[in-house]
Amino acid sequence: MTATVERTVRSGIHPLHAVLLAGTIPLFLGAALSDYLYSTSYHIQWSTFSSWLIAGGLVFTGFAILAAIIGLFRAHRRRGISLIYLCLLLVTWIVGFINALTHARDAWAMMPTGFVLSIVVTVLACAATWIGFSLRSAGDKP
Amino acid sequence: MKVSNIRYVTPLAMLLIAGSASAQQYGANPTLPEPDRGLLPDMTVPEPAEWGDQTPTVPDGYTITAIATDLQIPRQTLVLPNGDILVAEGSGGNAPQLKPKDFIAGYIKSQGNTAVESGNRLTLLRDENGDGTYQQSVFAEDLNAPYGLALVDNNLYVANQDALVRFDYEEGQTEADGPPEVIAELPSAINHHWTKAMTASADGEFLYVGIGSNSNITERGMEAEVDRAEIWEIDADTGMHRPYATGLRNPTAMAIQPDTEQLWTVVNERDELGPDLVPDYLTTVQEGGFYGWPYSYWGQHVDPRVRPQDPEKVESAIAPDYSLGSHVAPLGLAFSTPEMGDEFAEGVFIGEHGSWNRADPVGYKVVFVPFSNGQPSGDPIDFVSGFLTDDGRTRGRPVGVTIDPDGALIIADDLTNAIWRVTPDSP
Numbered sequence: 025m026t027a028t029v030e031r032t033v034r035s036g037i038h039p040l041h042a043v044l045l046a047g048t049i050p051l052f053l054g055a056a057l058s059d060y061l062y063s064t065s066y067h068i069q070w071s072t073f074s075s076w077l078i079a080g081g082l083v084f085t086g087f088a089i090l091a092a093i094i095g096l097f098r099a100h101r102r103r104g105i106s107l108i109y110l111c112l113l114l115v116t117w118i119v120g121f122i123n124a125l126t127h128a129r130d131a132w133a134m135m136p137t138g139f140v141l142s143i144v145v146t147v148l149a150c151a152a153t154w155i156g157f158s159l160r161s162a163g164d165k166p
Numbered sequence: 167m168k169v170s171n172i173r174y175v176t177p178l179a180m181l182l183i184a185g186s187a188s189a190q191q192y193g194a195n196p197t198l199p200e201p202d203r204g205l206l207p208d209m210t211v212p213e214p215a216e217w218g219d220q221t222p223t224v225p226d227g228y229t230i231t232a233i234a235t236d237l238q239i240p241r242q243t244l245v246l247p248n249g250d251i252l253v254a255e256g257s258g259g260n261a262p263q264l265k266p267k268d269f270i271a272g273y274i275k276s277q278g279n280t281a282v283e284s285g286n287r288l289t290l291l292r293d294e295n296g297d298g299t300y301q302q303s304v305f306a307e308d309l310n311a312p313y314g315l316a317l318v319d320n321n322l323y324v325a326n327q328d329a330l331v332r333f334d335y336e337e338g339q340t341e342a343d344g345p346p347e348v349i350a351e352l353p354s355a356i357n358h359h360w361t362k363a364m365t366a367s368a369d370g371e372f373l374y375v376g377i378g379s380n381s382n383i384t385e386r387g388m389e390a391e392v393d394r395a396e397i398w399e400i401d402a403d404t405g406m407h408r409p410y411a412t413g414l415r416n417p418t419a420m421a422i423q424p425d426t427e428q429l430w431t432v433v434n435e436r437d438e439l440g441p442d443l444v445p446d447y448l449t450t451v452q453e454g455g456f457y458g459w460p461y462s463y464w465g466q467h468v469d470p471r472v473r474p475q476d477p478e479k480v481e482s483a484i485a486p487d488y489s490l491g492s493h494v495a496p497l498g499l500a501f502s503t504p505e506m507g508d509e510f511a512e513g514v515f516i517g518e519h520g521s522w523n524r525a526d527p528v529g530y531k532v533v534f535v536p537f538s539n540g541q542p543s544g545d546p547i548d549f550v551s552g553f554l555t556d557d558g559r560t561r562g563r564p565v566g567v568t569i570d571p572d573g574a575l576i577i578a579d580d581l582t583n584a585i586w587r588v589t590p591d592s593p
Contacts, residue, residue: 066473066474067387067390068384068385068386068387069387072264072265075265075266075267076265076266079266089379100266122205124266125205125206126205127204127265128265128266128267129438129471130381130382130383130385130471131381131383131384131385131471131472131473132437132470132471132473133203133383133438133470133471
């Protein structure tokens with residue numbers, strides 16, 4: 025008798041994809057919290073933390089975008105939702121990059137734009153992650 | 167303080183050529199546009215180019231020659247009583263990169279600088295027979311980014327990036343007797359702006375040392391700015407110091423005005439507020455005066471990038487005397503003498519290292535600011551130019567300027583790694 029192993033349902037995305045996607049929220053959220061602390065304390069170290077957290081968030085988002093593109097080509101159904109997920113990630117990265125440039129301004133010049141953008145990027149990352157983890161068998165053939 | 171009441175009238179021709187963007191950059195009342203940075207700061211760093219058989223441009227009736235070459239980042243010079251010239255060579259600073267931006271901007275800026283290693287030494291130039299050719303020899307080694315130089319009687323003072331030191335000096339000496347004596351420690355943590363400019367008071371009792379800020383505009387934190395952006399007055403005997411003037415972002419060269427014995431300085435102002443902000447300036451230094459940094463610029467113009475703000479300090483800020491134009495980066499200052507020729511007899515020469523934070527590079531030349539009655543009296547005149555090439559590269563970057571009493575201007579160039587000497591053809 026031949027045993028055929030065929031996964032017909034795999035809930036969720038590839039574990040590596042999941043790691044990349046899951047990294048975006050804490051990094052961007054950390055940046056937003058650091059911005060808040062800078063705005064209340066005027067202590068420059070917090071804005072330095074923000075700059076690096078945003079840079080890290082961009083790296084993770086960038087690789088998550090790659091994974092999402094691969095997933096899009098491999099998805100044979102529910103292509104629409106995969107496309108929305110990819111677009112959300114792209115928007116997150118673009119707004120995050122503008123935020124990184126804003127944070128490159130010296131001292132208080134990043135405020136208040138930087139703080140606002142950090143919140144927006146965090147919300148975007150949450151939305152992208154929510155949808156990303158809602159994808160079912162996105163990377164699998166049916 | 168005597169403030170000159172002269173209004174700098176920009177000739178119509180200048181307006182037609184330059185357009186309204188640079189309407190009035192020079193003098194006591196420069197036009198200050200609104201701050202404008204954009205998402206990315208303007209960065210234009212001219213790449214180094216070779217001179218070939220060319221030399222910088224000087225006015226008709228003057229000659230320029232390179233009297234020393236292959237130096238190791240010459241910054242400031244000192245003409246000794248017997249005509250020998252001392253050259254301080256080196257580059258300092260140990261500011262860590264804090265943000266991702268620092269890595270990127272640092273790399274871009276380094277493209278406009280020499281690749282030569284810091285010399286950390288003093289070189290002596292001597293013209294044995296007065297024919298204008300100089301021999302090079304090493305006067306002292308193992309210094310730490312020496313910059314400011316001053317001679318008082320038999321004391322040769324050198325401002326390293328971390329300490330004011332003293333050598334014994336006898337006229338005609340070609341090599342230091344030994345290691346120098348430390349007179350005073352100077353603030354050197356981080357040393358974002360590391361150059362320690364120096365000049366001696368007219369009576370030789372005090373040394374004035376310029377200590378630049380530790381950031382562009384407090385982005386390394388307020389704690390890093392203790393004892394920074396100041397000119398210290400140091401007692402030459404005891405090494406005791408006090409702040410003589412404060413709020414000067416980066417005082418890179420100082421000189422005592424003959425006759426009045428007044429201290430003057432040139433200051434490099436803050437960046438990233440747009441192409442025409444903030445003007446670098448030439449000013450008298452008032453004892454106890456506060457010149458704005460970091461809270462405000464050109465008097466009471468508040469810099470919004472500084473938190474917490476300090477309205478009282480802003481209120482007390484003195485506006486400087488004379489704008490040299492934004493981003494020109496003045497690093498050299500010398501009062502002229504009648505031996506330099508009638509047109510350039512009264513005024514100051516200023517070495518301008520040149521801009522990075524501007525789409526159109528400015529500076530990269532030596533200008534002459536004419537004086538009358540001891541005060542600036544007109545727009546800067548190009549004295550040595552031609553450092554920039556037509557294709558947007560640069561062959562040299564002027565730093566320190568010094569007057570040789572025999573009638574010559576000595577210019578240190580830290581990109582060519584040479585010393586230039588400009589002389590009038592018919593003294």
